[in-house]
Amino acid sequence: MWSFSVGILNSLPSAEGARMSVDRGVEDLPEAGSAPLIIDAEFTEVEDKGMPTLDAVDEISIARARTPLELPQSGPTPVGRARVVTIINQKGGVGKTTSVINIAAQLALRGHKILVVDADSQGNCATGLGVNKSRVKTTTRDLILNPESAVESRHATAVDGVHIIVGDRTLVGLEQEMLRQLGRERRLTEALTPLLPHYDVVIIDTPPSLGLVTINALVASDGIIIPVQTEYFALEGLAMLAGTIREVRGLLNPRLGVDGVMLTMHAPTLLNEQVASEVKEAFPELLIEPAIRRNIKLAEAPSHGIPIHLHDPNSNGGQDYQKVSSVLESRWGL
Ligand SMILES: Nc1ncnc2c1ncn2[C@@H]1O[C@H](COP(=O)(O)OP(=O)(O)OP(=O)(O)O)[C@@H](O)[C@H]1O
Ligand SMILES: [Mg+2]
Known part of the structure; x- marks a missing residue:
């Protein structure tokens, strides 16, 4: 039996390249020089004990069910500075950016000072907040x-009280460049520190991956919010995210915890309802309600460069983000 493991730090691109220990089937592999580079994949051979026993099967299913439950809760915000929150789920298209834009906008509407940091090369936060990326010179x-460029990196947006540090295509390739730098996991923390006393909340949008830029966001954060789309496979991948959080807490940021799990693109179908109750059961304390309903107005708003409260505040999406933001406002003691 072959087992395959990739850890968070060794899932980062590494100059060391592949680290493989394979004792069997070597003759089947291509020549080292012509083999494609496998990044830090570790193959280990373990003794094949035949079919797993019933006990073992039970253990596996319990472990699977348990892992996502081991999400640590976050603590309070240190006095005198902004709470730093990362919106994260390595699954793509689950509503991370939509949540960043609309939670930021809703909190600003309630008088809080918000900084959005877009750590995704897709750069959708800028578009959704009415910022023309092509005119921006300093980015994430x-x-x-x-890090000294922090003050000049900020830009005003279409929403009063929301500033943004824009993400764009130049973030592609950054991870490779950062590998040569000392303290590479703490660069964002260092850069944000002088800005924190000037804001109430800093919200970081992340790409659908757990690479070095995302790790930088986790190291800089007090809490994370995990948007979960109420579709089949919703909880797949959360075990890996939980593992990443554990490793970041253990090695780099003991403060890091989960501020909440929110349900997105929710529709009143049987499947959506089933998944929603599964998530509720898995994270009773962390769930942020209500679920954000699937709503075309939320998808339209970015094409006008505005959040939902300026596009259609009374739409289902507008109402849901308003309620979720109010839950977060009290959870964060704003
Ligand atoms: N509640 C909703 N109802 C309808 N459409 C939505 C909703 N939330 C997000 N969308 C749309 O779904 C798409 C994906 O959303 P979004 O970009 O926020 O996800 P993401 O997790 O940031 O994606 P990525 O992983 O690529 O960064 C977008 O087109 C967005 O407008
Ligand atoms: Mg996104």
Whole structure:
């Protein structure tokens, strides 16, 4: 039996390349020089004990069911500075960016000062907040490579009280560049520190991956919010995210915890309802209600460069983000 494991730090691209210990079937592999580079994959051979016993099967299913439950709760915000929150789920298209934009906008509407940091090369936060990326000179990439540029990196948005540090294509390739830098996991923390006393909340949008830029966001954060789309496979991948959080807490940021799990793109179908109750059961304390309903107005708003409260505040999506933001406002003691 072959087992395959990838850890968070060794899932980052590494100059060391592949680290494989394979004792069997070597003759089947291509020549080392012509083999494609497998990044830090570790193959280990374990003794094949035949079919697993019933006990073993039970253990596996219990472990599977238990792992996502081991999400640590976050603590309070240190006095005198912004709460830093990362919106994260390595699954793509689950509503991370939509949540960043609309939670930021809703909190600003209630008088809080918000900084959005877009750590995703897709750069959708800028578009959704009415910022023309082509006119922006200093981005999240500059912020990470040159933390002193933090103050000039901020831009105003279409929403009063929301500033943004724009993500764009220049973030592609940044992870490779950062590998050569000392303290590479703490670059964003360092860059954000002087800005924190000037805001109430800093919200970081992340790409659908657990790479070095995402790790930087976790190291800089007090809490994370995990948007979960109420579809089949919703909880797949959360075990890996939970593992990443554990490792970041253990090695780099003991403060990190989960502020909440929110349900997104929810529709009143049987499947959606079943998944929603599964998530509720798995995270009773962390769940942020109500679920954000699937709503075309939420998908339309970014094409106008505005959040939902300026596009259609009374739509289902507008009402849901308003309620979720109010839950977060009291959870964060704002
Ligand atoms: N509640 C909703 N109802 C309808 N459409 C939605 C809703 N939330 C998000 N969308 C749409 O779904 C798509 C994906 O959403 P979004 O970009 O927020 O996800 P994401 O998790 O940030 O994606 P990625 O992983 O690529 O960064 C977008 O087109 C967005 O407008
Ligand atoms: Mg996104």
